[in-house]
Amino acid sequence: MHPLIDVPALARLLRHDPPPVLLDVRWHLAGPPGIDSYRQGHLPGAVFVDLDRDVAGPPGDGGRHPLPAPADFEAAMRRAGVSGDRLVVVYDDADSTAAARLWWTLRYFGHDRVRVLDGGFRAWNEAGRPVTDEEPAVKPGDFIARPARLPVLDAEGAASLAKAGTLLDARAAERFRGETEPVDPVAGHIPGARNAPTVGNVGVDGRFLPPALLRERFAELGATDAVDVGAYCGSGVTAAHEILALTLAGIPAALYVGSWSDWITDPANPVATGNT
Structure with a gap:
């Protein structure tokens, strides 16, 4: 689908x-x-x-x-x-x-x-479609949660992928470089990660770019369907947006759900700043 x-x-x-x-x-x-x-x-x-x-x-x-x-x-x-x-x-x-x-x-x-x-x-x-402030009556569903249907990364896996594949950091460039960190107590990025801010996945109207443009964007960052790819951000929200964009581009990718906010909980994990 x-x-x-x-x-x-x-x-x-x-x-x-x-x-x-x-x-x-x-x-x-x-x-x-x-x-x-x-x-x-x-x-x-x-x-x-x-x-x-x-x-x-x-x-x-x-x-x-x-x-x-x-x-x-x-x-x-x-x-x-x-x-x-x-x-x-x-x-x-x-x-x-x-x-x-x-x-x-x-x-x-x-x-x-x-x-x-x-x-x-x-x-x-x-588009002029109808909008309402009425909250609907909801018939409860029967959804059954069966976890682990998509690939995920932990801190060790993210570190390995940054060396052996392509790990994308979906945060804004200034956060990646460590120039500012408005949310987490430590600034910087996972060593070896490549910066791919999610704002580059969509146009000014908020809609996703065409798949061909997304493939071109990710290929320039070393992310293709020929290598292992993963994504992280501050806390695993915007990185999911990166996974969606990669999916549109035909590139399978794993999500580091804990992302930077998990990485920095272990003081043994290295921190990089700047563009590399």
């Missing part, structure tokens, strides 16, 4: 019976909570999913957004109406950063029918 869906295609599917399960996962690292945006207006029938509470476990040694426990994720998705045999469409504000993390997590736990609304709420709203 193609991982993206556009506004016209989603509008057509929403006229079907049953329609896809719509999950609103708007999330802001800084700013108002996503639930506030949801309550102000969302796609008709959409259910809000909290990224911090539902799509990640509690912060700790595994980083700021570690994988949720299978039972916890299963319960959260069932509350949102997710079933194993029903298409799920996820969206966020525009650039799919949070939506990609939910897309990846659902697939990691065994749901194969998941798509991301390309351009998110902004694209839907700008």
Whole structure:
């Protein structure tokens, strides 16, 4: 199944019976909570999913957004109406950063029918499609979480991949270089990683670049389907966006879920700064 869906295609599917399960996962690292945006207006029938509470476990040694426990994720998705045999469409504000993390997590736990609304709420709203502030009545789903359906990396695996394959750092360039670190207590990057900020995966409208352009972008960074590829970021959210972009480019890749916030919990792990 193609991982993206556009506004016209989603509008057509929403006229079907049953329609896809719509999950609103708007999330802001800084700013108002996503639930506030949801309550102000969302796609008709959409259910809000909290990224911090539902799509990640509690912060700790595994980083700021570690994988949720299978039972916890299963319960959260069932509350949102997710079933194993029903298409799920996820969206966020525009650039799919949070939506990609939910897309990846659902697939990691065994749901194969998941798509991301390309351009998110902004694209839907700008197309003049209906928006509502009414929260739907949700029939609980029967989703069963079966973990380990996608490849993941731990700190040791990320270090090895940076040497033997291609490890992409999805954070902004100034964070990669260690010039600033607004979230984590240590600045820098994993030695051997290559910087590929997620902002380069999308256009100004928040939609993903065409696959050919994504393949060209990643090839320049040494990421192709001929080598082992992985991605990390600050806490495993924007890195999931990188995995989605790599998937569109036809490049399999593993996610370091704990990412930089996990890497720096071990003082023995080396830290690099600058462009290399």
